[in-house]
Structures are given as structure tokens and as C-alpha cells.
Amino acid sequence: MNLLEVRGLRKRFGALVATDGVDLDVAPGEIHALIGPNGAGKTTLLAQLAGELRSDAGSTRFDGQDLLRLPMHARARRGLVRSFQVTRLFRSLTVGEHLAFAAQASGAREPAPGLLERAGLAGRARDPVDALPHGEQRALEVALALACAPRLLLLDEPMAGLGAQESLAMGERIAALRGTCAVLLIEHDVEAVFRLADRVSVLVGGAILASGPPAQVRADPGVVAAYLGEAET
Numbered sequence: 001m002n003l004l005e006v007r008g009l010r011k012r013f014g015a016l017v018a019t020d021g022v023d024l025d026v027a028p029g030e031i032h033a034l035i036g037p038n039g040a041g042k043t044t045l046l047a048q049l050a051g052e053l054r055s056d057a058g059s060t061r062f063d064g065q066d067l068l069r070l071p072m073h074a075r076a077r078r079g080l081v082r083s084f085q086v087t088r089l090f091r092s093l094t095v096g097e098h099l100a101f102a103a104q105a106s107g108a109r110e111p112a113p114g115l116l117e118r119a120g121l122a123g124r125a126r127d128p129v130d131a132l133p134h135g136e137q138r139a140l141e142v143a144l145a146l147a148c149a150p151r152l153l154l155l156d157e158p159m160a161g162l163g164a165q166e167s168l169a170m171g172e173r174i175a176a177l178r179g180t181c182a183v184l185l186i187e188h189d190v191e192a193v194f195r196l197a198d199r200v201s202v203l204v205g206g207a208i209l210a211s212g213p214p215a216q217v218r219a220d221p222g223v224v225a226a227y228l229g230e231a232e233t
């Protein structure tokens with residue numbers, strides 16, 4: 001059974017149809033990448049799934065349960081967790097304090113053992129977030145989401161703004177989650193996506209153009225014409 005099943009999802013902003021009847025499946029433990037041109041509706045779709053934006057029509061089932069009326073925090077408690085940028089407000093708190101808050105907010109008493117190591121932040125628990133280099137702040141964002149014990153982690157461009165080395169390290173950390181929690185990630189770095197993902201879905205004009213294993217999607221003439229031709233040159 002799929003962990004996430006999205007059917008006919010729609011979202012309109014005035015006259016603009018941002019999400020135009022999206023069907024999407026995410027299997028337990030898989031790494032699923034959502035790619036597509038700028039303005040295709042990727043962030044909007046992620047916000048709808050997280051419960052941050054209300055959908056106009058369609059259904060979203062998570063672990064067999066209809067999410068329609070569930071607000072964001074209730075979705076997070078069921079294991080559908082979106083990562084957010086570390087806010088400026090709390091930058092003087094330590095890495096350990098951030099993780100403790102995130103764990104408590106999700107109903108756990110403390111962060112799972114080994115979380116810092118899994119996030120690539122071993123030895124950083126007592127450091128203020130201010131002191132972390134950019135790559136480690138992005139790693140902390142993933143760690144905060146992991147502290148909420150996700151079964152499906154939603155990541156919006158986790159490699160954006162990272163250098164080549166940091167980007168590779170982030171990819172390895174995401175790959176290490178395979179099988180323990182599912183990941184749905186938006187990413188513009190096409191090479192990273194095709195290395196990392198078990199399945200890739202391509203969103204164009206608010207609708208899914210293709211979905212399948214990376215090699216199949218990469219060879220799809222419709223995908224090449226609509227996105228990859230441009231993204232890979």
C-alpha cells in the first residue's frame with residue numbers, strides 16, 4: 001500500500017491554476033523527487049500536502065486516512081512533516097535546544113538517540129545555531145524535521161545554496177533515510193535527483209507529466225521537451 005495517495009488535487013490563486021488535478025503516490029520508505037520548471041507548482045503542492053495551504057478539490061490520503069480536514073500540526077503528529085528554514089528568532093539557541101523543542105512539539109520527550117550523527121551534526125549540540133556554517137544550518141533543518149519522527153518527510157530544495165561538497169553530503173544524508181522514512185523532495189539539481197531518487201515525478205503547469213524510476217523519466221520524450229532539455233543544457 002502507498003503511504004501517500006494524492007488524487008485530483010487542485011489549487012487556484014484567483015485566475016491562476018497552480019495545482020491542476022495532481023495524482024501522486026509515495027511508497028513507504030522511498031525517496032521520491034518532484035521536479036519541474038520554475039512556477040510549475042511544486043512548492044504549492046508541497047504546502048497543500050503539509051496542510052499549510054488549503055486545497056480547493058481532490059483527496060490526500062496518508063496511511064489510508066483522508067487528510068482533508070486535518071491542519072498542519074495534526075498531519076505532523078501523524079508523521080507527515082515538512083522541514084522549514086531555521087528562523088532568525090531562535091538563532092542564539094543551541095542545536096540541542098532546537099532539537100529538544102522540535103521533539104517536544106511532536107509529542108516525544110526527547111530527540112531520538114543518534115539524531116545529530118544522522119544529520120551530520122555530531123559534536124554540535126552545545127553550539128548556538130548562529131555559529132553554524134550555512135551547510136550545517138541546512139542540515140539542522142533536516143534534523144529538526146527528523147526530530148518529529150516523520151514517516152514522510154517533505155523537503156523543499158534541501159541543496160539550494162550549498163557548495164558542491166555540502167550538497168553531496170546532504171544527498172548522502174537523505175539517501176541514508178531510505179527505508180526508514182519516505183522522503184518527497186523538490187530539487188532543481190537534476191543530477192542529484194537522478195542519483196538519489198527511487199522515483200521521480202515531473203510537474204509541469206500544475207499537473208504531473210510523468211512519474212516513474214529515474215531512468216524511465218529521464219528518457220521520456222515529453223519530459224525532455226518540457227523540462228530536461230532546458231535543465232540539462
Ligand SMILES: Nc1ncnc2c1ncn2[C@@H]1O[C@H](COP(=O)(O)OP(=O)(O)OP(=O)(O)O)[C@@H](O)[C@H]1O
Pocket residue numbers: 013016018036037038039040041042043044045
Ligand atoms: N500565494 C500565492 N498567491 C498567488 N500566486 C501564487 C501564490 N503562490 C504561488 N503562486 C503562483 O503559483 C504558481 C506556482 O508557484 P510555485 O511556487 O508553487 O512553483 P514552483 O514550481 O515551486 O516554482 P520554483 O521552482 O520557481 O520555486 C506560480 O505562477 C506562482 O506565481
